[in-house]
Amino acid sequence: MQDALIQLQTEALAVFLKVKTLDELEAARVEYLGRKGRLAEAMKDLAALDADAKREAGKIANDVKRTIEASFQATEARVVAGAAAERKAQEWLDVSLPGIAPAVGHLHLTTQAIDEISGIFAHIGFVRSRHPEVDWDYYAFESLNMPKEHPARDEWETFFIGDEGEVATGEKGKIVLTPHTSNGQVREIEKGELPIRMINIGKCYRRQASARHLPMFHQFEGLMVDKNVTVTELKGVFDYFVKRYFGPDRATRLRPYHFRFTEPSFELDISCAVCEGTGKIENGKCKLCKGGWLELGGAGMVHPNVLKAGGLNPDEYTGFAFGWGVERTMMMRSGINIDDIRTLYKNDLRFLTQF
Numbered sequence: 001m002q003d004a005l006i007q008l009q010t011e012a013l014a015v016f017l018k019v020k021t022l023d024e025l026e027a028a029r030v031e032y033l034g035r036k037g038r039l040a041e042a043m044k045d046l047a048a049l050d051a052d053a054k055r056e057a058g059k060i061a062n063d064v065k066r067t068i069e070a071s072f073q074a075t076e077a078r079v080v081a082g083a084a085a086e087r088k089a090q091e092w093l094d095v096s097l098p099g100i101a102p103a104v105g106h107l108h109l110t111t112q113a114i115d116e117i118s119g120i121f122a123h124i125g126f127v128r129s130r131h132p133e134v135d136w137d138y139y140a141f142e143s144l145n146m147p148k149e150h151p152a153r154d155e156w157e158t159f160f161i162g163d164e165g166e167v168a169t170g171e172k173g174k175i176v177l178t179p180h181t182s183n184g185q186v187r188e189i190e191k192g193e194l195p196i197r198m199i200n201i202g203k204c205y206r207r208q209a210s211a212r213h214l215p216m217f218h219q220f221e222g223l224m225v226d227k228n229v230t231v232t233e234l235k236g237v238f239d240y241f242v243k244r245y246f247g248p249d250r251a252t253r254l255r256p257y258h259f260r261f262t263e264p265s266f267e268l269d270i271s272c273a274v275c276e277g278t279g280k281i282e283n284g285k286c287k288l289c290k291g292g293w294l295e296l297g298g299a300g301m302v303h304p305n306v307l308k309a310g311g312l313n314p315d316e317y318t319g320f321a322f323g324w325g326v327e328r329t330m331m332m333r334s335g336i337n338i339d340d341i342r343t344l345y346k347n348d349l350r351f352l353t354q355f
């Protein structure tokens, strides 16, 4: 009996010595010290002994129990300390390291351009106004000197709003997604607050989708109406914008053109930055421009019929208007060279984060 107890102790101590993890420790505890463990089993055998032998063996059994328990506690302390040391070695924090900056987004490049453009016009007193993107035919065409069925309308490949298969009609004609920001002209004049210096920036929609055309794009429309407004003011405002937005070296030019809602009408050109307006580069023709000039957009003196539509007397008031594409203007400046304009709105972060 005594030998068996001593052997149990030797064995238990050897096992505890080898324990490395808390799981192993628990298993060893159950094995030797548990309620049904080896020591408990050995204690049961004591009952069969006679009184003297029982006293003798009981004393040894108690010693063995204490020794094994002490070994368990020492092992537990060792394993817990080891686990903590290991965690400390693995998990540490260097508070002097720079932090990990979260990814911060920014405004879309078109929104940035809109902010910048409206800021430039604000300096010369143009007030940003907003007009509907869903509008009546009247403001998109008719009031702009394009009577119903006029062929000039075909140039604006217009989306009409449908009403159960029919084109929806309201109090001022068919309902369209406005194909240009010029729908703001008569709406602004109708307000009757003169003089007018409006900059209307908004979305436009046309039935077109290709590498060069978007079904949704932006325009900025300027309108100035006052007494004695002439082409000189138009040219001055155009120059001011071009020098602020594109840089002081860029020249401007007005080229005769035709729009129904302006008379006279112009296309506005700016000198090409690549060939500095010469149309030539070292070994040949400039590939970016036509003969030194790039077209920015349309403009002209507001047609008398448009002023009349807004309730003004064209003998008393005159004005100029212009309408340019935001995407086109911004790409002309930044030199963004993409072979498909739809890239702007694909939400590909590899592209967008560059701006």
Ligand code: DAH
Binding pocket: 179, 180, 181, 182, 221, 222, 259, 261, 262, 297, 298, 299, 300, 301, 320, 321, 322, 323, 324
């Ligand atoms: N609305 C015209 C377009 O979308 C551009 C335009 C031309 C606007 C002449 C004007 C203007 O205000 O005077 O093509």
